[in-house]
Amino acid sequence: MTNVAVLGVGMHPFGKFENKHIKDLANTAIWNAIEDSGINAREIEAAFVGNCLGGILLGQESVRGQVIMRHAGFKGIPIVNVENACATASTAFRMAWMSVKSGLYDVALAVGVEKMFIGNTAKSIEALTTATDIEVCGNMGLQFTSLYAMNIRKKMDKYGWTKEDLALVAEKNSYNGSLNPYAQFKKPLSKEAVLSSKMIADPITLYMASPMGDGAAAAIICNEKYAKKLSSKPMIRVAASELSSGQASMLESKPTESTTYITVQNAYKQAGIGPEDIDLAEVHDAMSPAELKLYEELGLCAEGEAISLIREGRTKITGDIPVNPSGGLASRGHPVGATGLAQIAEVVWQLRGEAGKRQIKGKNGKLPRFGLTQNDGGYVEGDQAATAVHILSRI
Amino acid sequence: MTNVAVLGVGMHPFGKFENKHIKDLANTAIWNAIEDSGINAREIEAAFVGNCLGGILLGQESVRGQVIMRHAGFKGIPIVNVENACATASTAFRMAWMSVKSGLYDVALAVGVEKMFIGNTAKSIEALTTATDIEVCGNMGLQFTSLYAMNIRKKMDKYGWTKEDLALVAEKNSYNGSLNPYAQFKKPLSKEAVLSSKMIADPITLYMASPMGDGAAAAIICNEKYAKKLSSKPMIRVAASELSSGQASMLESKPTESTTYITVQNAYKQAGIGPEDIDLAEVHDAMSPAELKLYEELGLCAEGEAISLIREGRTKITGDIPVNPSGGLASRGHPVGATGLAQIAEVVWQLRGEAGKRQIKGKNGKLPRFGLTQNDGGYVEGDQAATAVHILSRI
Numbered sequence: 001m002t003n004v005a006v007l008g009v010g011m012h013p014f015g016k017f018e019n020k021h022i023k024d025l026a027n028t029a030i031w032n033a034i035e036d037s038g039i040n041a042r043e044i045e046a047a048f049v050g051n052c053l054g055g056i057l058l059g060q061e062s063v064r065g066q067v068i069m070r071h072a073g074f075k076g077i078p079i080v081n082v083e084n085a086c087a088t089a090s091t092a093f094r095m096a097w098m099s100v101k102s103g104l105y106d107v108a109l110a111v112g113v114e115k116m117f118i119g120n121t122a123k124s125i126e127a128l129t130t131a132t133d134i135e136v137c138g139n140m141g142l143q144f145t146s147l148y149a150m151n152i153r154k155k156m157d158k159y160g161w162t163k164e165d166l167a168l169v170a171e172k173n174s175y176n177g178s179l180n181p182y183a184q185f186k187k188p189l190s191k192e193a194v195l196s197s198k199m200i201a202d203p204i205t206l207y208m209a210s211p212m213g214d215g216a217a218a219a220i221i222c223n224e225k226y227a228k229k230l231s232s233k234p235m236i237r238v239a240a241s242e243l244s245s246g247q248a249s250m251l252e253s254k255p256t257e258s259t260t261y262i263t264v265q266n267a268y269k270q271a272g273i274g275p276e277d278i279d280l281a282e283v284h285d286a287m288s289p290a291e292l293k294l295y296e297e298l299g300l301c302a303e304g305e306a307i308s309l310i311r312e313g314r315t316k317i318t319g320d321i322p323v324n325p326s327g328g329l330a331s332r333g334h335p336v337g338a339t340g341l342a343q344i345a346e347v348v349w350q351l352r353g354e355a356g357k358r359q360i361k362g363k364n365g366k367l368p369r370f371g372l373t374q375n376d377g378g379y380v381e382g383d384q385a386a387t388a389v390h391i392l393s394r395i
Numbered sequence: 396m397t398n399v400a401v402l403g404v405g406m407h408p409f410g411k412f413e414n415k416h417i418k419d420l421a422n423t424a425i426w427n428a429i430e431d432s433g434i435n436a437r438e439i440e441a442a443f444v445g446n447c448l449g450g451i452l453l454g455q456e457s458v459r460g461q462v463i464m465r466h467a468g469f470k471g472i473p474i475v476n477v478e479n480a481c482a483t484a485s486t487a488f489r490m491a492w493m494s495v496k497s498g499l500y501d502v503a504l505a506v507g508v509e510k511m512f513i514g515n516t517a518k519s520i521e522a523l524t525t526a527t528d529i530e531v532c533g534n535m536g537l538q539f540t541s542l543y544a545m546n547i548r549k550k551m552d553k554y555g556w557t558k559e560d561l562a563l564v565a566e567k568n569s570y571n572g573s574l575n576p577y578a579q580f581k582k583p584l585s586k587e588a589v590l591s592s593k594m595i596a597d598p599i600t601l602y603m604a605s606p607m608g609d610g611a612a613a614a615i616i617c618n619e620k621y622a623k624k625l626s627s628k629p630m631i632r633v634a635a636s637e638l639s640s641g642q643a644s645m646l647e648s649k650p651t652e653s654t655t656y657i658t659v660q661n662a663y664k665q666a667g668i669g670p671e672d673i674d675l676a677e678v679h680d681a682m683s684p685a686e687l688k689l690y691e692e693l694g695l696c697a698e699g700e701a702i703s704l705i706r707e708g709r710t711k712i713t714g715d716i717p718v719n720p721s722g723g724l725a726s727r728g729h730p731v732g733a734t735g736l737a738q739i740a741e742v743v744w745q746l747r748g749e750a751g752k753r754q755i756k757g758k759n760g761k762l763p764r765f766g767l768t769q770n771d772g773g774y775v776e777g778d779q780a781a782t783a784v785h786i787l788s789r790i
C-alpha cells in the first residue's frame with residue numbers, strides 16, 4: 001500500500017480581480033504551493049488541472065490546463081483536465097492522489113482555478129446553471145440558492161432551527177474569514193447584520209450566500225517514501241479520499257440517507273477512524289445554513305443536534321470541533337473550480353500549526369491531527385452530482 | 396503489479412446525426428460496451444467521461460458525465476469528467492485504467508462522446524480553435540489544417556514525399572472505412588479522386604481531412620484477477636498507457652524529436668516490447684498525410700522510409716503492418732471527444748478476430764497479438780498539448 005502525502009499547498013486570494021487573467025490566478029497558487037512544499041519544481045511529474053466554467057465564461061475549453069501550466073513555466077509534463085462542478089478541485093486532487101497511489105508518478109500537482117468576474121454577471125449566473133442538466137433544470141433558471149432554501153426550510157420545520165441559528169453560522173464564518181488573508185470577505189458580521197441583509201431566497205439572506213469569485217488553489221502530492229527525500233516539511237498524509245455521485249436526493253430528510261453521509265462513512269473506514277477523531281472540518285456551505293445539516297451528515301453530532309453545536313459555539317475556532325476555520329464558502333469565497341483545494345490548503349495549514357490568528361487546537365490542546373474536507377458539486381435529477389470527502393492526518 | 400484488461404468496447408456509429416442528442420450517442424456506446432463485455436452493468440464502480448466541446452457547443456459544462464450517465468441509467472457511481480482536446484477519450488481511458496491499477500476499483504467505465512453537428516458550422520469550427528490557447532492562436536483562427544499543412548510541406552521537401560503519396564493514405568483508409576459499419580464515410584476513394592477534391596490547405600485536399608462528426612465510444616476496464624470471474628471474453632491486456640504534453644513542437648523535423656516518439660518509446664518500455672512486435676496501429680491522422688510521419692515516429696520504419704511503406708502497400712489491412720484498419724480519423728470520423736476510445740475499440744476487435752471484412756492477420760498468419768493506439772490533442776505555443784499512446788495485447 002502506497003501512502004501519499006501533501007507536501008505543499010498554495011492559493012491565490014479569493015475575490016474580485018477584474019484585471020487578472022485566469023492564468024495569473026493559477027500561476028500564483030501553483031508557485032505558492034511549490035514554495036510551500038520546498039521541492040524543486042522539476043520534481044513535478046504530472047498535473048491535474050480543475051476548472052469548471054472556463055468554456056462558457058472565457059471561451060477556453062479542450063486544453064485549459066495546458067494553457068495554464070505553460071504560462072506557469074511548465075513544459076513536457078502530462079496534463080489532465082478535470083471538471084466536476086463545485087467539486088472540481090477536490091476531484092483534481094483525488095486524481096493526482098490516485099496517480100501517485102497507482103505508482104505512476106512520485107510527485108503530482110493538483111490545481112483548481114476559476115475566473116467568474118468577467119464583467120457580465122448574467123452570463124456568470126447562467127454558467128452556474130450548467131452544474132445541472134441544462135435541459136431539465138438549467139434552462140429553467142433553477143439556481144442552487146432555491147434548492148438550498150427548500151432544503152433548509154424542511155430542516156427548520158423538522159428540527160426547530162430558527163432564523164437566528166442560520167445567522168449564527170454566517171456570523172461565525174465571517175469572523176473566521178476576517179482572520180484569513182486569502183478570504184474574499186474580511187469583515188466580521190453580526191447575527192443581526194446577517195439577518196437584516198437582503199433576502200435572496202427565504203430564509204437565505206445575502207450574507208449567508210457564497211459570492212461569485214476569482215481565485216485558485218493548488219497542492220503538491222507525493223509518494224511518502226519519496227517525500228522524505230524531497231522536503232523537510234511536516235508530512236500530511238491523505239488518510240482517505242472518496243468521491244460519490246448521485247447517491248441521494250439533495251432534498252433528503254434524514255442525515256443518514258444523504259450523499260455526504262454515505263461518502264464520509266467510506267472515508268472514515270478508509271482512514272480507520274471515526275467522526276470523534278476529527279479535529280476540524282472544512283465543509284461546503286455554499287449557503288451558510290447548509291453547514292448545520294453537514295454537522296449531522298458528517299457524524300459530528302447526532303440527528304437534530306446541529307443547533308446545539310452552533311448555539312454553544314462548539315464549531316467556532318475556539319470550540320472543540322471547529323468547522324470552516326477558513327471562513328467557508330460564504331466568507332473565504334467560492335470560485336467554483338478552486339474551492340476544493342482551498343479546503344485542502346486550510347486543513348494542511350491547520351494541521352501544521354500555520355494558520356495564524358485562526359489556528360485551532362487539537363483534542364489534546366496541542367496541534368490538531370485529523371482534518372476533513374467535504375466538497376459538493378452540482379445536481380442531476382435532484383441528486384448531488386458529486387461529493388468529495390478527504391481526510392488528512394499529521395504523521 | 397495489478398494487470399488491467401479491457402473487457403468490452405462499444406461505439407455509436409460516427410457521422411452526422413442531427414436528430415440525436417449527445418446523451419443518446421453516449422448511451423448507445425456505453426450499453427454496447429457492456430453487452431460486449433458480458434458483465435452485469437451493476438459491476439461498474441466508476442465512470443470517467445470524456446467530452447471536449449460540450450461547454451461551448453451545447454452549453455453543458457460542469458456535470459457533463461453525470462447528465463450522460465444518468466440518462467444511460469446509472470445512479471450512485473462516482474463520475475469524473477475529463478477533457479484533453481482531441482486526446483480526450485484516450486485520457487478518459489487512461490484515468491479509468493489508472494483507477495483500476497491503483498486498486499480503487501475493480502471495474503471502471505471509460506466513455507468519450509462528442510456532438511459537433513449543431514446546425515451552426517461556424518460555431519463548431521470556432522469551438523475547435525479552443526484546442527489551443529485561444530488568446531495566442533485560437534482567436535487568430537489558426538486551425539489545425541494549416542498547421543498540418545505546414546508540417547507536411549516540410550516533410551515533402553525533406554523526404555521527397557509527393558502529392559500522390561499523400562493521396563495513397565486517404566485511398567487506403569477510405570477503403571478500410573468502407574468495411575467498417577461504424578465509419579462516417581463508407582465510400583472507397585481513388586487516389587485520383589482524393590487529389591482532385593477541393594484544396595483545403597495546400598497540399599491537403601478535402602478528402603484528406605477528417606470531418607466534423609457526432610459519435611461516441613466506450614470501454615469496460617477491469618482488474619485481470621476479477622475479470623476471469625466476470626467475463627468469458629478473450630482477455631485484452633492494457634500492456635502500456637502513456638500520456639505526454641508539450642514534449643516538442645508540432646513543426647519538429649526529426650521523427651525522434653517528436654512528442655509521439657518520446658511517448659511511444661515509454662510505452663514500448665512499459666509493455667516490454669519494441670515496434671517490431673506491433674501487429675497493427677490506430678493513429679491520429681486528423682489529416683491523412685500525417686499518417687506518414689507517424690510511421691516514422693512510432694518506429695514502424697526508419698526515418699525517410701514512410702513513403703516506401705505506403706507505396707508498397709505494407710500498411711494496408713493485407714500488409715505486414717496494417718495502420719488505421721478502422722479507416723482512421725478521415726474515414727471512420729473524428730468526433731473529437733470520442734476518437735481515442737474508437738481507436739481502442741478497433742484494436743480490441745482486431746485482437747479478438749472480430750473485425751469482419753477488415754480483419755487483419757498477425758505476424759504468424761493468425762490473430763494479431765499487439766495493437767497500438769496513438770491519439771493527439773491540441774497544441775499550446777506550437778507544442779502538442781496531449782499525446783496518448785496505448786498498447787493492448789491479447790493474452
